[in-house]
Amino acid sequence: MTPRRGVLITGASRGIGAALAKALAAEGVDLTLVARDAGSLEQVAAACRERGAEVGILCCDTRDRDRLRGLLLERDAACPIDLVVANAGVALETGDDAAVAEASYGEVEVNLLGSLNTILPLVPAMRGRGRGQLAVVSSLAAFAPLPDSPGYSASKAALAVYGLALRDRLAPSGIRVNVICPGYIDTDMGSRYRGWRPFLMSADKAAARIVRGLERNRAVIAFPQPLALVAQLSTLVPEPVRRLGLSGFRFTIDRH
Numbered sequence: 001m002t003p004r005r006g007v008l009i010t011g012a013s014r015g016i017g018a019a020l021a022k023a024l025a026a027e028g029v030d031l032t033l034v035a036r037d038a039g040s041l042e043q044v045a046a047a048c049r050e051r052g053a054e055v056g057i058l059c060c061d062t063r064d065r066d067r068l069r070g071l072l073l074e075r076d077a078a079c080p081i082d083l084v085v086a087n088a089g090v091a092l093e094t095g096d097d098a099a100v101a102e103a104s105y106g107e108v109e110v111n112l113l114g115s116l117n118t119i120l121p122l123v124p125a126m127r128g129r130g131r132g133q134l135a136v137v138s139s140l141a142a143f144a145p146l147p148d149s150p151g152y153s154a155s156k157a158a159l160a161v162y163g164l165a166l167r168d169r170l171a172p173s174g175i176r177v178n179v180i181c182p183g184y185i186d187t188d189m190g191s192r193y194r195g196w197r198p199f200l201m202s203a204d205k206a207a208a209r210i211v212r213g214l215e216r217n218r219a220v221i222a223f224p225q226p227l228a229l230v231a232q233l234s235t236l237v238p239e240p241v242r243r244l245g246l247s248g249f250r251f252t253i254d255r256h
């Protein structure tokens with residue numbers, strides 16, 4: 001008999017997380033969907049059940065470290081989790097210095113700390129089993145210091161570096177760690193973005209790229225490729241060239 005596969009995704013109530021849940025839903029898969037909006041999670045769960053998966057829902061704010069840890073350990077004991085995708089994230093309203101400062105704290109809390117709250121509690125159990133996969137959803141913004149959203153760039157850069165460090169740390173225990181860096185994706189988050197969005201991609205297409213990258217155990221799953229190349233190069237060129245290049249990517253983010 002083929003063993004069952006446990007998959008947990010945060011931020012699964014819409015956007016990339018919901019698309020990923022549907023892409024991974026299949027017979028033999030035990031899915032756990034995490035977010036705050038129970039109604040939206042139920043709708044995604046129903047679509048995943050239609051594809052043959054067993055689905056459980058955890059309504060939780062990923063910033064609530066103790067509560068999330070308890071729920072994760074309880075779920076893992078009932079139904080061992082093989083793959084975790086820490087996808088929940090926010091890009092908060094931009095504007096003057098005060099708005100940017102406020103957004104920065106919120107982005108670090110959800111994008112960085114919420115992601116650590118999601119993956120770290122499961123490391124001991126995965127070590128014990130000698131296998132597992134932990135993926136964090138960063139962004140191409142991790143490579144580009146965006147003056148309109150320093151908190152978003154910084155939270156995603158820190159998450160990416162944390163993920164790569166953890167990848168090397170956990171490799172000897174059979175645990176794989178992957179850093180996912182999407183470009184512009186057509187989701188709710190994207191719809192509040194006012195600015196140029198080259199190579200805009202649907203959430204379904206992004207989910208397919210992520211699934212392929214996870215199967216191949218890529219350290220960094222960055223897409224679409226032309227934009228990934230530009231973002232990565234921006235860290236290597238002299239400052240005036242970087243500023244000029246990034247001047248085409250100025251933006252604002254509307255209030256939620």
Ligand SMILES: NC(=O)c1ccc[n+]([C@@H]2O[C@H](COP(=O)([O-])OP(=O)(O)OC[C@H]3O[C@@H](n4cnc5c(N)ncnc54)[C@H](OP(=O)(O)O)[C@@H]3O)[C@@H](O)[C@H]2O)c1
Nearest residue numbers: 011013014015016035036037061062088089139185187189
């Ligand atoms: N869209 C893009 O262009 C783009 C590009 C690069 C990277 N990303 C990253 O991809 C990930 C998904 O983005 P998306 O575009 O799909 O965004 P989205 O449509 O706004 O969805 C965000 C998801 O995160 C959940 N979430 C937000 N804060 C949460 C919290 N504190 N606790 C639990 N869940 C929370 C939301 O659910 P609830 O509101 O129900 O809690 C929702 O399911 C994010 O990490 C984002 O930074 C997006």
